[in-house]
Amino acid sequence: MTVTGVKRVLVLGGTNFDIIVQAEDFPQEHEKVRGEACAARPGGSAANTALGLARQGCEVRLVSAVGDDALGRLCLDDLRTGGVDTALMRVDTSLRTSMAIVISSGTGKRMMTFAGADRDQAFRAVTESNVVAVDHVHVVGVPTPELGRVVGLARRTGRTVSVEWNGRDMSELAEGPGLNLMNTDEAGRLPGALPGDAAGTALRYAERLSGEVILTQGAEGALWAAPSGALVREATTAVEPVDRTGGGDAFNAGVIAGWLFGEPPSVCMRRGLDAALHVITKIGAHP
Secondary structure, three states: OOOOOOOEEEEEOOOEEEEEEEOOOOOOOOOOOOOOEEEEEEEOHHHHHHHHHHHOOOEEEEEOEEEOOHHHHHHHHHHHHOOEEOOOOEEEOOOOOOEEEEEEOOOOEEEEEEOOOOHHHHHHOOOHHHHHOOOEEEEEOOOOHHHHHHHHHHHHOOOEEEEEOOOOOOHHHHOOOOEEEEEHHHHHOOOOOOOOOHHHHHHHHHHHHOOEEEEEOHHHOEEEEOOOOOEEEEOOOOOOOOOOOOHHHHHHHHHHHHHHOOOOHHHHHHHHHHHHHHHHOOOOOOO
């Protein structure tokens, strides 16, 4: 059943500035490779997902941190222009804005990140009233005590939770009803993963966590594993990817929004896959 009304979401995680270079060949040591295109724009998984949720019709507040520098100001301006509330963003006067350098091709990417502004201090400042003011909390990043405290507040006050696993074992934050978002490669590296069986691994974790597990599977689309043992698959449209940066974040935003609006798993994944296609067919596109 579709749920009407605006959904309010609190997103916690990283904000950084991305430099993306498109190149079909990755450079070897001492080698120079000419890129085919280049883009420089605000990014970060949490910031991208927040923007994607705003595009999906949610009211979004981001908890993150940037430096007190030109790149930080660009990030904040970009978020505000995209409809994201930045009232809980921390401007770190002692550290610069985090950055990422991405070498991207249609078939993959390599990324180097540079830590900057301390987001844990921003998480530490979140109060119970901040959490009670929203319907849902979405988290991205290392499962620190500060992030865990906010997830605990959300669960105790009856807010729903979604967790982006992003190549990490996020079980300690993900126990209980909610959404767990990852890709097939990440699922295959989890403790207890079933070799070559992404669907089986997703079902195993859904049962273990008592929560939904949603996997993106590249050209094969996505699958949704429920604690009950139900499995739903959704195909995607065949395209030639240009730059995969931010595609997973856009997918997550579509899935979360659809779920909050009461849509069934197939429709939620369709939302997410369509949002991802918008991003991966361009270089440096926003979710």
